[in-house]
Structures are given as structure tokens and as C-alpha cells.
Amino acid sequence: MKLFTVGPVACYPRVLKAMGEQMYSHRSKEYIDLHYDTVKHLQNILETKNSIYLFSSTGTGFMEASVRNCVKKKVLVCVNGSFGKRFVDVAKANDKDVILIEPPLGVPIASELISEKLETDPEIEAVAITHNETSTGLINPLEELSKTVKDYGKLLFVDAVSSMGGTAINVDKWGIDICYSSSQKCFGVPPGLGVGSVSLNALAASKEAKNKGWYFDLAIWEKYHKEGKGTPMTSTIPQVAGMNAALKFIDENGGKNWVYNLYKERNKEIRNGLSDIGLFTYPQKGFESPTVNCINAPVEVKGVTVYEAMRDKGYELAQGYGALKETTFRMGNMGYIEDGSIRTMLTALGEVIDSL
């Protein structure tokens, strides 16, 4: 089966080799060296001097950490689909008041909507934005939105789950307080590891927070990080080793711009191919994700029918998600995709669409 999933994605052979290495202690010199080398590479990817923690959880752990540590009462959440909705669920589950911005599906967040909310409700402490919404294949204009949030001096949380390592993010310049992702998307590493950068302002908020819990307490993470101990609990060592292998692979090929261009090229080839077949992607023009494609199924065809037919041909795409489950299917271009695979996949897709 050839994978064009939206995560977990297919992993490069050298990442899988790292995943299968024999274990050792997470308190050993070997692990600590691996840990901080991985942190250094991620700081380079994110262009940040902020601390980076390697959570023994998925990226969702950082959603919980953000609201639990850094929001006393009220947070503004921008929703472009299912993962923005998950942030709302997480914030409410942590007893926070949620103010919502939710444009129609497929439409990006406009900075005017953010400034309007922040202007009228000064109690809002922080703003959460999904950079790249995996459920709708939409990318938000993050640099511009960040500027607005920072103009009002609010904390900024960015869900970069399907964008980090796939397109440029400049954490320090844009002023992102918590910027997080998961191993199983653009990095092409199996799931089980959350990575995120945390600013001094976020840490200051964490110090004031009550009833934070232990597992995602940023103050505890910072203590272990600064003391050179890595993680408070046992680290998810294989995924850290896999992430390290992926980051070194990127470096050997020319660094982050190489992988951003690679994903852009793959994405262009896919979009051109879809257009040739007569298919259209979901989100508003100009805001199509460079890593995840959400494709409208032909009229009167269910998204899952295309998905199943492609499985029969040996290609694992992804089903539609959330509100678009019925009418769309999705296709990622992250992780390990062999040369020529996109072309053969598109040929198969053309045959499937013709046959329906």
C-alpha cells in the first residue's frame, strides 16, 4: 500500500530503522545527547531561541498544556475545522471561557475578526490559531494574524500540527508563545511524540496558574529542560530517535528550505493532476494547504467511495473528516513518498473517477 495519508504518514526507511533500535535509559548520556540535539534542530526549524519540549504525548497534549498553564479565564479560539473545534473542546474541558471566531468552512481567518474581538473584550488573555487545518486542507495567513495578536499584547498559541517542518514558521519574529506539532505529520515520523516551543511569557503565565496538573505542567518541563535532564517522565525514546534521524536527513539535503520546496513541488504536482482529472480542492483559492489536500468528491459520489476504490488499487489516501466527511476525501504529501509515486497515484485516481 502506498501512503498519501494526512498523518500518520509514511516514514523514510532511515526513520523506521531508528524506531527499531534497542532501548536504553532515558537518563543515560546517550539519550540526553540525542534529546538536546533534537531540540537544537527544532529550534533551527522554528527560528527560535525558546525552550522546546519533547512531550511523551501527541500534539494534542500541547493544546491541553496551553490552556491549562497560560489561560486563567478566557481564550479566543479561531476555528477552521475539526482541529480548531478540538481546541475549543480542550479549552472547555479545562474550564475556560471560549470566545469563538468561526468563518464558513474553507474560508481563512481574517485579522479584522481577531482585532474586533480583542478590541471589544479586553478580558481575552490568549488567542489560539490552527496554522494548517488538516480537516479542510486550509492554511491561514499566520504571519499577518500573529501581528494582530501581538499588537494587542495577547499570548498566541499556534497549532502547527500539519505545518511545522512543512512550511516556514518564524516563532521569534512572529511572537508565537506556544507553537506545537506532532511527530507523525510533516516530519515523517511515527506518532507518539509532541514537540513545542514555549516562550518566557508563556512560562510566566504558567507560574501563576493553579490546578495545572503534573503531566503537562510547563514549569516542571522547563525545570527538567534547563537542568539538562530532558523529560520529567520517561521519554518516548524511539520517536525522539526517529525525529532526530528525520531532522538530520533534512539537514543533509540542504536544510528546512529544501523540505519546504519539496512539499511545495509535490503539492503542485498533485493539484495540477487533480485539475487535469477535473477535481477541485475544498478551501478558498489562495489558502490551499501545501501539505494536505481536501478534495471535493464528484457530484453524487461519496468521498469514502473514492477512498475505498483507491485502497483497492493500492493507495491509502484519507477519508473526509468532520463536517466534510461525506463530500470530500483527502490526500497528504508529507513524509516518505517515492519518486514517481504521485504520478502513478494520480493515474489510478483518474481511473477511479472515470469508473464512478
Added chain:
Amino acid sequence: MKLFTVGPVACYPRVLKAMGEQMYSHRSKEYIDLHYDTVKHLQNILETKNSIYLFSSTGTGFMEASVRNCVKKKVLVCVNGSFGKRFVDVAKANDKDVILIEPPLGVPIASELISEKLETDPEIEAVAITHNETSTGLINPLEELSKTVKDYGKLLFVDAVSSMGGTAINVDKWGIDICYSSSQKCFGVPPGLGVGSVSLNALAASKEAKNKGWYFDLAIWEKYHKEGKGTPMTSTIPQVAGMNAALKFIDENGGKNWVYNLYKERNKEIRNGLSDIGLFTYPQKGFESPTVNCINAPVEVKGVTVYEAMRDKGYELAQGYGALKETTFRMGNMGYIEDGSIRTMLTALGEVIDSL
């Protein structure tokens, strides 16, 4: 390096092979089959009909889940060392009042101490017990202690991190409400996966709980579990595959009693060897752990000196932990240990002790 660590432990080759397999979606039929097959095997190990969740976290995630979901105000925590202390930290971080039972290090919990506390403080809602304390190499008489807790009708949380899969636990008969462990101990799987059984009474308490968070909300986990969806967030697929391989390996060799006997035999060989060298283990006689040995370093020798000297000889043991860091070193007998390795390790240890 040959590993006699206390976790992460060395993994069997077939487990490492499973860890290195190519990824696929956690919503695919392939993963769902793997997930529920793993659950079924774990229910057999724990002799329970309770739901079992596969957390995308370490075992500590279940500490957080226990207190946050099932304790409104007050919990009794039994402490035999560092991991009992961690439970205290986690409970306090979740804003719970902690009542403490803490006998001198190396001494097990007596059921009279539990009944005394429960008798005098009816506000206590739940009792937390570390079955096998990894930091001191002590095992508590869990069946007896469970009976006392159940006599008072309290919820019972058992940290079985270094005992589950290494010695018998009968969840349903003993009435354990939440019984949890991690992949990287007795199961011989890399870290990054928490496994735990959750009773109907624990779920009923969760339904009443406020401000539970999302990541470890047992009601959400139960919903996904019952609907056949596995995990609410992305599953840590490689470790689930590794766990499945380990559980099948146990089954092929004769089931859980086979592995309990294997660990007992290994442990006996180690303890006899230590005795021959003139070394003594830490905890009170009769309560020595069958999986982790905490060994007093010779007088005027630091534990870490023995640990380092053994590393030079190609054996990775474990350093002392917490209050015993200076005076002890530790040695596990879990996971992948090749035939004859214990003998050669003990010979090396004898040489190290002679030379000091």
C-alpha cells in the same frame, strides 16, 4: 551493552521489528484490529472484564487520570519511595488533598495503617498504592491491601508500572478500579505507551468530575473505546504494535504464568548471585520485588561507582533513585535477557566489587 535496566528495558528482537514497521492510519481497520487484540490480551493478563485504554502517554498519565477523574477532594496515598512520591506530587498538582501513609523506606504498607486512616477520615474517596516500587525494589502485599480498601468501599488505584506482566494481578477479584502500567517495564516494549484498566465505578466518578481536562478524560476514552474507535487522539501505533508482539510472544510460550515464572527464576538467580558476592538487597525480607533489585553498595562505596564500573564492563544496570541514590544501585530482570547473560553479568559484578 547488555541491559539489566529497570526501564526502559531491553526489548525482544520481534518487538523491535514491530516498532520499525511502516506506518498507517490509526483510523484504519488494520490499526483497530491491532488495538482491540492488544486490549483482549491485556484483559487476560489482568484477569478483568474492565475496559482497557491504550494511552498515548507514559504510565504517569494514568496517575493524572486517576486523581483528576475520580477524586473530588481527598485521596490516601501509600508511599514506598520515589514513584509513590510522584503520585503525591500529581495529586497535589491536581488540587487534591493528600493523606499520606509513608513507612520507612524498604518497609511494605501494612493493611492496618490503611484501615486506621479510612476509619478516622471518612472523607477519603480513594486509595493509591504502588504495587512494586521501582526505586526501592519492594513489592507490596497487594491482594491483602486491596481487600482492606474494598472493605471500606473506597476506589483503589494501583500503580503496577513495574509489576504488570511480571507478576500476577487479579483486577476483578481484588477490586482494583484503575490498574496501570507502562510499555517499557515487564512487557519489554519501548516507552511511550500507558496501559490501564478502568472500572465502572471509576467511570461513574469521572462522569461527576469537573475541570477534568481532555487528554486524560476517562469518559472520552470510554466513548471511543466502546464505539470501536480505539483512541481519542492519534495512537502511539509503534508501541501498540510492539506490545501486541510481546503479548503474543508470551502466549506462544505458555501464557502469563510462563512469564511470571521466568521472571521469578531470573530474579532468584540474581539474588543467589548477589548473596554469593556478599551483597544485600534493600527492602525488608519477604517483600523483595520479583522484577527490580535495589542493592546496597558495599560500605564506603557509592552506588554510582558500581554502576559506572559495570558500564565499563559492558553491562548497563541502573543507578539508585531518590533518597537511595547515593547508597544503592539497581538491577532489573525484565524484558529481553539472553540465556547465560545473568551468569556473566554476576561474574563481572563480582570482579567489580572485589576491585573496589
